[in-house]
Amino acid sequence: MLKGVVFHIKEFAVHDGPGIRMTIFMKGCPLHCAWCHNPEGMSPQPQVIRGAGGERTAGHFVTSAELASRINDLADLLRLGEGGVTFSGGEPLAQADFVAEVVDQLDPLHILLDTSGFAPERVFQTVASRSHLIFFDLKLIDSRAHANYTGVGNEIILRNLKTLTRMAVPYVIRVPLIPGVTDTQENLSGIARHVAGMRGLERVDLLPYNKAAGAKYAACGMNYSPQFDENAPVHVDTACFESAGIEARIL
């Protein structure tokens, strides 16, 4: 039986998919986005968080059976609430085999994968094929810029997105709008052109940057020093998506 590291479980996650959902935050992420708001999700290891209210450990090892049982305890409510479970992070695909093992032990539930899309194709398919909906991040269409701001290029991500179009799993493209980085007309139009007409695409969600992104760094013993101007206004453009026939929502 596999063990995984989970840094938070949220029971009434209202912005992580349809209905009443439980969101499992998997610890560890291969990307290091300059605007990351979940610094405790970066390292794959449990770590101590020191806040004004005291210390706690973020990240605990759990077996797939333990996690599945915790979710199954609430499965009746999640179904009645027209929701399900969301696997988020960190990057859930970094612990894909564990996530798959958990899903295989679950009562019938709506499964949502919230991912950066950065994982080997087989790994991506392992979890994607077990999901009913995928929130797929697409941050920067230019690979060099992607590497600059997230630490990795976007080739693998785009390949998995292509793979996804061949699977019968609906998905939402999510774009964080970071001032001067991802919110440029060039980037948004590029993303719109790239995803236009893709099979299975439900819509695009735009997530405008909020300055509170750095709020948790100090408690994690980390510094937040974004290389972009946090105070610049966020450029929000849904028109380029709508003109490509894609529904776009601002969250």
Next chain:
Amino acid sequence: MTNAITAELNHKKTARGAPNNSRSNGNVHSPEVDFELEPRLVRLKNAMRDGFYREFRRTEQIDVLNECDRENLSWPRRAARLTRRMCEAQLPIIVPDERIVFTRTTTAIPPIYSPSQWQTVTQGRTLHECGVISNICANWEMLLSQGLLGRRKVALATRERLKRNAEAVEFLDCAIETIDTVLDLARRYAAEASRRSRRGLVEVLEHVPALPARSFQEALQAIRLCHSVLWLGGHYHCGLGRFDQYMWPYLEADLACGRLDINGAEQLLAEFFLSLNKDSDLYPGIQQGDNGQSLMLGGVKRNGTDAVNPLTCMVLRVARGVGMIDPKINLRVTKDTPLELLTVAAKLTEIGLGFPQYSNDDVVIPGLVAHGYDLEDARDYSVAACWEFIVPGSAMEVVNVGAVSMPAAVDQAIRAGLPAGDSFENILNRVGGNLQLQVEKLAERSVRLLLPPAPYHSVLMGGCLERGSDISNGLKYNNFGIHGACSSNAADALAAVKSFVFDEQSVSPGCLLDALNTNFDQDEALHRRLVDEAPKVGNNDPRADTMLVKLFELFADACESVPDNGRGGIFRPGSGSAMYYVWLARGHEGMMEPTVGATADGRKQGDLFSSSLAPSPGVRVRGPLSILKSYAKIDYRRICNGGPLTLELSDTVFRNSEAIRQVALLVRLFAAVGCQQLQINTLNVETLKDAKAHPERHRNLVVRVWGWSGYFCELDENFQDQIISRHVHGK
């Protein structure tokens, strides 16, 4: 004068609004369209906030006592005289923008007995709170359908029938005196309306409350006046009952004949709600806003069929648009309540007033039936001031005679049982014994409870005039309620002892007792273990939830062991705490319930307990779904007095319509799991500020920012300030 006429003309224009007006299609507006106060009501609301109505108040004390003594009046006659003199002292106030009138112009309620006389007449008896009858609900439906003249006829007929019964005759004469005085007050208002050329208003005031209401406006006016007079007579926590049930026939008729369109009806309703906030600073209560002007919506009719009507939804919409703390809205739901209705209710929750409060018919009605209520009456339940279930018009119940301190019962058992080498089972037996003693002590006091005569309140209750008997002599239901206070802390303490001292044996009894006696000053490690590692209610953890269930079982056993409350009723156990979550921790003047020091759940001396049903303060719990699961385990058939499960959500949860729908779904889950009553607080700026100043008390507080959430107390100070200011600006 000009303004008054303009207002009246505007009214007519609205009233004549064509039925095919696009805003009045169907019976209610689409829930997506928010209700907005018309300019006239915006002015009224601003005037209210500026204290405009207080300018009409006269401060001189009205003297009733002297004449009562001079005429050597009996208690019932003194009560009637008080109502009469208070009504007479009211100056009729009609403000140009108003269409539902009555403004109180006197402040204090004068005494009808001197302190020494009071001592004599109450000798050897117990008084409840301020002494007068309070916290029940009149039969407003009866008032509207019979009118006060109808009630007067009933009184006269009974008087004729019982003319040889001096006590009945005196009561009925008193009742008639109060009826006549209210009618006189209405006449003076009508005259003032006439003087101001408010013809529409004259017509209303010449008709109600004397005669049965003919329109929605008349019904609202009748309630406004007759409800206000209850307060003038010293009564308080006067409930408004099943508002959508008794009001809908009047609104339905107006809509059908075109006298009102939907917007006109909503504006009238809004004005009625505003009027309830006019005098409420004069009403007694623990804190501003604790005045019990509660109303109930939805549910089933007495015959069991669905009672939801278009007014149900309208009240929720309008209350949101009015945005004031009165009236407090309650909504009856089941697991099958349509999501559309729950969504409208969730939008009211969004504005952060802490209501609607929800109650679950699937649980409440069987609980009332199990406690001796007729099924039809049980289906007709409403709430008293806060949450206690009560049947309007036929219950003379005292729903809050006191509280059992569950933490004290547990703490005493632990402190006595551990040194004695008790098994855990024996400790539980001690808890049961302690709860029994507490209930017996309350019962001993309550059987001596004295309810003063209340002739005017009796006019508005079913059966008093019919039987020629004052409400203080009892009605169909005469039960008393006891709060089962601070249950979560008590259950957590038991669970900690069971887990650490008995099962794991990782903490010795001596060690725990020492720590409790020294308020954990010498043993921070144990304190942290108890807080962070012991099982807690709210996590769907059987180790803690079993204790919660057991505590309520023992409490119900204790209540059931007292056969009679002295008035032919029983003691109803409940799960509320009222102010006891403070008082049981810190003491309160005149309180007979025991206080405790540090407790085995890791709570330090003086720290507050959980309020009603909620996880213990400061413990980290899994989330709302596990909380629902934990509290659903209580056998509410035996715990029928009421007391809400309280969930706190950040107002950032309500960012979009999808999230509001999810809150509605959460209410559905509350009903489906079998919880009894639910209050959803939207987190407000005061809580956030307190969390910044006292992070230890709010370790469980989650705020959501952008696409993420975090524990508020772990955020950088700057970000905490940012979130606080966002909440400030958001309001």
